[in-house]
Amino acid sequence: MDKVHTSSAEAIGDILAGASIAVGGFGLVGVPVTLIRALRDHGVGDLEVISNNCGVDDWGLGELLSTGQITRMIASYVGENHEFARRYLGGELELEFAPQGTLAERMRCGGAGIPGFYTASGVGTVVADGGLPWRYDSRGNVIVESPAKETRKFDHFGRGLTYVLEEAIVPDFSLVRAAKGDRHGNLVFEKAERSFSPVVATCGRTTIAEVEELVEPGEIDPDEVDVPGIYVHRVIAQTAEVRNELPIEKLRTRPRTAA
Incomplete structure (x- = not known):
């Protein structure tokens, strides 16, 4: 111990x-x-x-x-x-x-x-849609972008809201x-x-x-x-x-x- x-x-x-x-x-x-x-x-x-x-x-x-x-x-x-x-x-x-x-x-x-959870943070932005620059080359060109993430609508608070799936670390x-x-x-x-x-x-x-x-x-x-x-x-x-x-x-x- x-x-x-x-x-x-x-x-x-x-x-x-x-x-x-x-x-x-x-x-x-x-x-x-x-x-x-x-x-x-x-x-x-x-x-x-x-x-x-x-x-x-x-x-x-x-x-x-x-x-x-x-x-x-x-x-x-x-x-x-x-x-x-x-x-x-x-x-x-x-x-x-x-x-x-x-x-x-x-x-x-x-x-x-x-394993993961749904959140409203990032919905409608590159965080959820993909395209966030992850890596540049030495000349400033984007060579690796973030992928699009799974989104889903939930009838939360009586409204059909979209959430993005984030995976655990x-x-x-x-x-x-x-x-x-x-x-x-x-x-x-x-x-x-x-x-x-x-x-x-x-x-x-x-x-x-x-x-x-x-x-x-x-x-x-x-x-x-x-x-x-x-x-x-x-x-x-x-x-x-x-x-x-x-x-x-x-x-x-x-x-x-x-x-």
Whole structure:
């Protein structure tokens, strides 16, 4: 039952080239940077990564972008990551955009054993009709487009509305960062960490968690557990140095006015 690994390299050591990996975090919050750096040093490539975003230049998933280890992303937006945009538009990276809520629900369904669901999000757009650019060549020509998805009308709310079928996501691995975890893998997330990390933690075939605070079994109130340990296979303790990395904080100053 003790799922704690002393080394992050050991925890991710069986991730091979070509693996699909869901990664928790929302913007720059709750990003499992220890595991990401271990994966970077592991050196495997041709990775498909599923995450709300891809970090920023040279931090978080941006560290795997800079080494060319990611060849395909499923994400909601590019954000402030200029390297992400450059690789996508330059034909070095395939990108499947997904509406943010749809992406979260695809992962939730993956963890719940539900193969797919119908949603109104994207109906009447390229998300449902197909034609969304997934990959460009080096000259900016679209060479891979999203396919059309199945749609169906439901008499929902007494109206005949059209919905699009979205398939669940079940990656080979999931990497998450939690505020607290015990040796059995029970996890507690805080604030914005709860937006994507719980569904990421449940959808992977193998889930690896780094925790800011590692406690003994029984020290977490059962009512506080966001993801039970049955979903989590490996745990590592995060260092204080990593906990204090706060790239979301940006220093802004102005000249002091005279008294």
